[in-house]
Amino acid sequence: MTLAEVVVALGVAGIVVAVIASFGVFFARSLATVMNHIEVETQSRLALDTVSREVRRASSVTGIVTNSITLQVGLNRVTYAYDSGERTLTRVERDALGIVQDTRVFLRECDSASFEIYQRNATNATYDIYPVASATDAKIVRLRWSMSRKIFGQQQSVETVSSARIVIRKKST
Numbered sequence: 001m002t003l004a005e006v007v008v009a010l011g012v013a014g015i016v017v018a019v020i021a022s023f024g025v026f027f028a029r030s031l032a033t034v035m036n037h038i039e040v041e042t043q044s045r046l047a048l049d050t051v052s053r054e055v056r057r058a059s060s061v062t063g064i065v066t067n068s069i070t071l072q073v074g075l076n077r078v079t080y081a082y083d084s085g086e087r088t089l090t091r092v093e094r095d096a097l098g099i100v101q102d103t104r105v106f107l108r109e110c111d112s113a114s115f116e117i118y119q120r121n122a123t124n125a126t127y128d129i130y131p132v133a134s135a136t137d138a139k140i141v142r143l144r145w146s147m148s149r150k151i152f153g154q155q156q157s158v159e160t161v162s163s164a165r166i167v168i169r170k171k172s173t
Contacts, residue, residue, distance in 0.1 A: 029151070036149050037160075040109070044147055044162045047089065047106045051143060054078060055166040061117055061138040069115040069141065076101065082113035082145070089113050089145060111159070113145035120167065129165070141166050 058071035058078075067082040079092045089107040094100055107113075117138035118129040132138050143166070148159035 032151050036151055040147050040149055040160050043107060044160050048162050048164055051080060052164060052166045055141045056169045058168050061135040061141065064115055064117055064135050066114050082110065087111065107145065107147060109147050109149050111146045111148050116142040118142065139168055141168065
C-alpha cells in the first residue's frame, strides 16, 4: 500500500464513521422524544379519565377559580388545584370536617391548567351550554391543561394539550 491509498482509506472511513455516529445521535434523540411523548400522553389521559369520573360522581361544585375547582363528592370535598411554580395539578380530598384525607399529585410538568363551569339548557331541541352566575348552577365542568417535557436539557416539541367538557350527573337532594 502506498501512503496515498492509506490517506484516502482513512478519509473514507472517517466519513463513514461520522455518518454512522450522526445517525446514532439522531436515532437516540428521536427515540427519546417518542418515548417522552408517549409518557406525557399516557399521564394526561389517565388524569383526564380520573378527573372525569370524579366530576360525573359529584353532586355539586362548591368553589371555583381559574386554576382550581372544588367538588362535593359524597360527604367529602375534592379540590383540584394547579400550582404554576411547581408545574403540578394536585388533588386534595377533605372529609365533612375539613380534615385532609388524601393528597395526590395528578400531573407533573404541567404548563397550565384551567377550569370553567357552565349550565346546560334545552333550547330549540338542542342542549346549548351557557356560563353560569354561580357555582351552585353548574352542570358542566370544562377543564383544560397543557404539559411539556425537556429532553436532554432542552425544551422540545414533546407536549400535549387535554381538554374536556364533563357533565355532572348527580344532583344534590
